[in-house]
Amino acid sequence: MPTPAEDCARNILDTIPLVMREIRAQMRSHRGLDLSVPQFRALAFIRREPESSLSQVAQHVGTALPSMSKLVDGLVERGLVERRPSVADRRRVALSLTPGGTSLLEAARRETQTYLEGILSRLSQEERATVKKAMAILACLFTKEEGT
Amino acid sequence: MPTPAEDCARNILDTIPLVMREIRAQMRSHRGLDLSVPQFRALAFIRREPESSLSQVAQHVGTALPSMSKLVDGLVERGLVERRPSVADRRRVALSLTPGGTSLLEAARRETQTYLEGILSRLSQEERATVKKAMAILACLFTKEEGT
């Protein structure tokens, strides 16, 4: 019989990529407001933390700095993000959403939320509670892991 | 107050990409046996279902057929997979692991399992049970969703 941790690890390895794939496909499927998951996460972070630097966004989204630089290039080209040099420290960059970026992000979030809620509505209240609790546990575990 | 489903959806959206990112980084970090998550999943499926066709693998891993064709190209070049025309139906392809592919897959799985178990060992038995149960719920939900 497998140990509990072994068992749990295998379940994670089987399930997380599956769910991730659905989320990605769903986000990509909207004409005009299609976003990749990292793009979505970057926009959401910038809205929550206006004037954030590139490093902060990269840290939060979990990419290397050059990756985020290029990702932001694309968002700026699409007119969703404004990138200005910071006044306090001119090495830095100050990122913020344009009005178009804000409304696109909100529309995308609405779509994705609706999609997920549709799926989750098939669960019992208890099952949803279990999923929510598990997400909180994992988020804690894997966020704290960053420095290691 | 957000509805339970809305709440749960946001938790999923915040957490799944985070965990996915860690799994990916972990799998890529091994010298000699570094695999992407889709490569790992393809190898695992082919071992479980020898002589499978390209379509079957693509279906299981969740990629489009051309994507899987290219992914398998890489695995064949690395000597991990053998791709032969099927005898019964020569449009098809019969995929199987080489001995090298089998041992690499096993080594990679061991590494990843060990890594995940290390993290999960910080949880209480009850927390692990919650995570495991949630994974089962999600796997069911998102596997059945494929045809929609």
Add this chain to the structure above:
DNA sequence: TATTGTTATACTCTATAACTATA
């Protein structure tokens, strides 16, 4: 004609290394 797979094309994601500008 329908199915299986490949090729062509075009993005995005991702990382590391080398570089520039500022502190």
Add this chain to the structure above:
DNA sequence: TATAGTTATAGAGTATAACAATA
């Protein structure tokens, strides 16, 4: 010297469209 960011480079993932081979 150290930090923030960009550019260069390279490889993988992803999808759609067009094509070839076989049934």
